[in-house]
Amino acid sequence: MPMATQLVFGNFDEENDDSGYKVVFADVILPLSTGQLYTYRVPSAYVDTVQTGQRAAVQFGKKKIYTAIIAAIHETPPKEYKAKFLLEILDEKPVIGPRQLELWSWMAAYYCCSMGEIMDAALPAYMKMKSETSILIHPDFKVNSYELSDKEIQLLNALHLSKPVTIAGLTEILEQKTIMPTLKSLYEKGLIILNEELNEGYKKHKEIFVSHLFDANDKEMVKNLLEKLESAPRQSDLLMAYLQAVKSGKPIFRKNLIKATGAPASALQSLIEKGILAIQEMEVDRLPLIESENAEYELTTDQQTALDEIYKQFKTKNTVLLHGVSGSGKTHIYMELMDDALQQGKQVLFLVPEISLTTQLIRRLRGRYGNDIGIYHSKFNASERVEIWNKVINGTHKIVLGVRSALFLPFKDLGLIIIDEEHEHSFKQFEPAPRYHARDSAIYLAEISGCKTLLGTATPAFETYFNAKRKKYGYVRLDSRYYSIQPPEIVTVDLREELKKKLMKSHFSSVLHEKMDKTLREGGQVILFQNRRGYAPLLECTTCGWVPMCQNCDIALTYHQAAKSLICHYCGYHEPLLKQCKACGNYTLKMLGFGTEKIEDELKIFFPNFNTLRMDQDSTRSKTAYSKIITAIEDNEAQILIGTQMLTKGLDFENVRLVGILNADLMLRYPDFRAIEHSYQLMAQVSGRAGRRDRKGEVMIQTYNSEHPIFHFLINHNYDGFYDHEIQERIDYKYPPFYKLIKIVLKDEKQDKVKDVAHKLADDLRDIFGPRVLGPEAPAVSRLRNKYLMNILLKFERQNMNMAEAKNMIFKEITRYRIDKQWKGVRFVIDVDPY
Numbered sequence: 001m002p003m004a005t006q007l008v009f010g011n012f013d014e015e016n017d018d019s020g021y022k023v024v025f026a027d028v029i030l031p032l033s034t035g036q037l038y039t040y041r042v043p044s045a046y047v048d049t050v051q052t053g054q055r056a057a058v059q060f061g062k063k064k065i066y067t068a069i070i071a072a073i074h075e076t077p078p079k080e081y082k083a084k085f086l087l088e089i090l091d092e093k094p095v096i097g098p099r100q101l102e103l104w105s106w107m108a109a110y111y112c113c114s115m116g117e118i119m120d121a122a123l124p125a126y127m128k129m130k131s132e133t134s135i136l137i138h139p140d141f142k143v144n145s146y147e148l149s150d151k152e153i154q155l156l157n158a159l160h161l162s163k164p165v166t167i168a169g170l171t172e173i174l175e176q177k178t179i180m181p182t183l184k185s186l187y188e189k190g191l192i193i194l195n196e197e198l199n200e201g202y203k204k205h206k207e208i209f210v211s212h213l214f215d216a217n218d219k220e221m222v223k224n225l226l227e228k229l230e231s232a233p234r235q236s237d238l239l240m241a242y243l244q245a246v247k248s249g250k251p252i253f254r255k256n257l258i259k260a261t262g263a264p265a266s267a268l269q270s271l272i273e274k275g276i277l278a279i280q281e282m283e284v285d286r287l288p289l290i291e292s293e294n295a296e297y298e299l300t301t302d303q304q305t306a307l308d309e310i311y312k313q314f315k316t317k318n319t320v321l322l323h324g325v326s327g328s329g330k331t332h333i334y335m336e337l338m339d340d341a342l343q344q345g346k347q348v349l350f351l352v353p354e355i356s357l358t359t360q361l362i363r364r365l366r367g368r369y370g371n372d373i374g375i376y377h378s379k380f381n382a383s384e385r386v387e388i389w390n391k392v393i394n395g396t397h398k399i400v401l402g403v404r405s406a407l408f409l410p411f412k413d414l415g416l417i418i419i420d421e422e423h424e425h426s427f428k429q430f431e432p433a434p435r436y437h438a439r440d441s442a443i444y445l446a447e448i449s450g451c452k453t454l455l456g457t458a459t460p461a462f463e464t465y466f467n468a469k470r471k472k473y474g475y476v477r478l479d480s481r482y483y484s485i486q487p488p489e490i491v492t493v494d495l496r497e498e499l500k501k502k503l504m505k506s507h508f509s510s511v512l513h514e515k516m517d518k519t520l521r522e523g524g525q526v527i528l529f530q531n532r533r534g535y536a537p538l539l540e541c542t543t544c545g546w547v548p549m550c551q552n553c554d555i556a557l558t559y560h561q562a563a564k565s566l567i568c569h570y571c572g573y574h575e576p577l578l579k580q581c582k583a584c585g586n587y588t589l590k591m592l593g594f595g596t597e598k599i600e601d602e603l604k605i606f607f608p609n610f611n612t613l614r615m616d617q618d619s620t621r622s623k624t625a626y627s628k629i630i631t632a633i634e635d636n637e638a639q640i641l642i643g644t645q646m647l648t649k650g651l652d653f654e655n656v657r658l659v660g661i662l663n664a665d666l667m668l669r670y671p672d673f674r675a676i677e678h679s680y681q682l683m684a685q686v687s688g689r690a691g692r693r694d695r696k697g698e699v700m701i702q703t704y705n706s707e708h709p710i711f712h713f714l715i716n717h718n719y720d721g722f723y724d725h726e727i728q729e730r731i732d733y734k735y736p737p738f739y740k741l742i743k744i745v746l747k748d749e750k751q752d753k754v755k756d757v758a759h760k761l762a763d764d765l766r767d768i769f770g771p772r773v774l775g776p777e778a779p780a781v782s783r784l785r786n787k788y789l790m791n792i793l794l795k796f797e798r799q800n801m802n803m804a805e806a807k808n809m810i811f812k813e814i815t816r817y818r819i820d821k822q823w824k825g826v827r828f829v830i831d832v833d834p835y
Helices: 098-110 115-122 150-160 167-174 180-188 195-199 219-228 233-246 254-261 265-273 301-314 330-343 356-372 382-393 404-408 438-449 462-469 495-500 510-521 596-606 625-634 664-668 675-687 709-715 719-732 751-772 803-818
Strands: 025-029 038-041 055-060 064-074 134-137 192-194 206-212 277-283 319-324 347-351 373-376 399-402 414-420 452-457 474-478 489-494 525-529 538-541 558-560 565-567 574-576 589-592 612-615 640-643 656-661 698-703 739-748 773-777 787-797 827-832
Touching: 025 055, 025 115, 038 055, 098 115, 098 404, 098 438, 098 803, 115 404, 134 150, 150 167, 150 180, 180 192, 206 233, 206 254, 219 233, 233 254, 233 265, 254 265, 265 277, 301 319, 301 330, 301 474, 319 330, 319 462, 330 347, 330 356, 330 414, 330 452, 347 404, 347 438, 356 373, 356 399, 356 625, 373 382, 399 404, 404 438, 414 438, 438 452, 462 474, 462 719, 489 495, 489 709, 510 525, 510 656, 510 698, 525 675, 596 612, 596 640, 612 625, 656 675, 664 675, 664 698, 675 698, 675 709, 675 719, 698 709, 709 719, 739 751, 739 803, 751 773, 751 787, 751 803, 787 803, 803 827
Parallel strands: 319 452, 319 474, 347 399, 347 414, 373 399, 414 452, 489 698, 525 640, 525 656, 612 640, 656 698
Antiparallel strands: 025 038, 025 064, 055 064, 134 192, 206 277, 538 589, 558 565, 565 574, 739 787, 739 827, 773 787
16 A cells, blocks of 8 residues: 655645764656656655655655656756756555656657656556645545544645645645645545546545345245245345355345346335345445456367467467458357466456446456456546556456556556457547557567567558568468358448439438338338437538537537537537528528438338337446446347448447448548458448348448449458559558658647648758658648647658657757747647548
8 A cells, every 4th residue: 555645735844854873865757748757865864765666755946746656766957957856655555566667768669659658547546645636525524434633634624615725725724744645645535535536527436235134054044034024025025035145155235136136126125124135235346346257168169279370470470460251150269369368477458448348358258267357548627537447567467458548557567458349540649749659569579578469350441451471470271161151241322313213311322221121111220320429410501501510629510419519529619400591691591411310210110110229429438338338239229320430440349230331432532541450341341240140141332433443342342352453552652551651740739830830840840851751731621729730741751761860850840949938828739640
């Protein structure tokens, strides 16, 4: 456990430092964007116990206090300034290990960011408190069960008197120099929380347990109790069920007991009033509450062959690509590899691109690994993240299933990293810094940890496939679906012909509508894919052509029917739905295009006897939303699922027989050199949701351009042919995997200013790198959150190019502009591997 914190606001009293001790300094990482470490002197009390990876409270500037990470310990004083003393060491043991520090250092160098930005992304909020951190009373404040010190009572009284107060503010109110130990004690007792935790909907997870007030091993006593309950059969049945359940030795949840017996809650209440049973509310770990599935399975011959080949490849390669078609049972192979790692006493990191993937996966994995597995993702609040963090440190969690941020957890003995759906661009962090790619960073983490990495996908990223083809990675192919289930039949529907013959039913072709009707009447389920949320992406005046735009961004507002508002998907600006054109005054506003909300609305009209659910960013904001939707589809409570690209990521529904892609052209027209690659991946992945059990699935792709080459490769399930067809363009136009890209984004509130500095910087970079520099140019959306944008793109050949040196030169040029007062306020963003 962390030590009591003695955080002093002010200068450390150097005169009291025992000069008889050796002088030791610590280089620390602060959670700031400054690109350097800062040296502090270690107080004599900590000289013998200080370790790298511990947190320390430090004074930065005249008044600000930060939580820092100790990155290095040495005896060399700084030359440029006199080192201040560390105010306090906050931990008895390191909270991050040497491998995490090494990973941070590599990421800072590779992605041109600071160690502080990585620290800020990696650590939960509670582990990096600072003087500006706001504290408030916990919403469920209770003190009955705790003995409180005078200082704790005084601090709680101060918080009762006002709204959230910063740590610096509390120090002034209480007129104390040391308040961190008191804050830490109250936080661990659950009496205070950070203000941001309240915003995240902080709530401890509690459940009501049932226990007995008699000797359950006394057969005579049990017999007498049951005889007394003969006139109350429901109470008797409930008690019998309890006695059966208690044999397992596991906690008995009230809700599960009532559900299992079908007895009313009043029956349990009667047993409580009679003094037979009792209930108690207790805080519980969240993962054991997730129901598990039977994880028993038998590897097919093809799966066993693939597994054997992976082990063979691991003998000579640290990274192996498992290229397995959708429905081939890659998860079974993952579990075999995890079993092997656990038997060796190792930890496993299992990365997935989206939280939605964890719901079904965790049920399967918990059935096999029990409480050895933990989940880590952005929907968890700060306390939940700290809980998982500590369980990884102490070894409680042998396996962690998580999204990209799980990469930063403090694994001590990592034995295997699995990256499922490795092609997904969700593994790339775009905002804020560090703008890292979790797949590439995980491969480096595996390298420094001495463990292996398995990349799994049905549609590899071009870079990954390129590395496999040139033997940098091992490569294993799995072409057959589980137990030889046939791949779905894919067909295209020409919307031009449908419109010409007037066969369209709103946004549904006659072919898709008929196929949906047939599938639903036969008891099957349907998935519809539309990669655009909201109701309508555009509102336009048919008289003058005026379109409502965001006030902060150069983008049209999207209509969301659920909110009855026009909303910007970039900054969140919103306004009520308009009836009258603001330009010409006419009442001729028309909705153009369609999103998932509109499709959901129309399905209720076309198929009123079947239930529809929607899975997109708007419908899955809560932590439990994913699991509720998935469970409803699995239990056949809903027959149609409409959604965005969340649907493409590894979901496994046994009764889905038909998949409809409503607008393939929307993806193909996106202005990005990866648009065709991403389109193939999305369509192939969502097609893989159809026919995953005993019936062959069907996929219908609606398009105005059925002659596009991509559809030929999709219909024939020919990824190799698609790769060979597209890779030549990457060579011709100097794109990855043959070239490395670095994008520089400049932002400022003044358009002329950002244009001027962008052109000057591009010219200076061109003097250094020549034709490798492209731009500057404004992006498709040239203003975001009231800041105008300009992009500069640099393309570097992979061969004979010192990328570390190139990045240093870019950073020096940008630093020169950052310190120039003429360009004060301009923000410079470096994004390595930006797409």
